[in-house]
Amino acid sequence: MALSDTKVRSAKSEDKAYKLTDGNGLFLLVHPNGSKYWRFRYRFGGKEKMLAFGVYPDISLANAREKRDEARKLVASGVDPSEKRKEVKEEQQKEFNTFEKVARDWHATNKARFFN
Structure with a gap:
């Protein structure tokens, strides 16, 4: 299920880091200290890789989705x-x-x- 800005904003820290997935490899990693990091997981050359997009709220949900779409285009074109x-x-x-x-x-x- 896709994330909403309200769900991202209201995500609370827990004892362990956890992920809120948005889809197509994009997720928000919520750390125990309350910090929230955008990450994009993808496969390239048969290996799973991860790309960091930045910290929420500096990078909004819409901005993270744009970055994910750009990265997916690069992967599709072999980059x-x-x-x-x-x-x-x-x-x-x-x-x-x-x-x-x-x-x-x-x-x-x-x-x-x-x-x-």
Whole structure:
């Protein structure tokens, strides 16, 4: 049975972590401390894998479903969503840490110390 926003919002912590399933691999993991994490379980290359989408309420039920649908499309097209996420993250890191940017940041931070 699909989750509702009310059911997600009202999920209470218990002695052990438990799952509230939404369907098509999406579930909410509720920890004993009360934190709620969106997870997506899928199979790729004959292995079961899991992808984390974030924490509720930062990621809403609707947003988690959108992310699940995007991940399912990637799996259907033969792309592992977790590998795709790693590639995107590495690309963003490369763009962020160019030599010029690091050098300019260092210069801005240290110029008063060296050039007075």
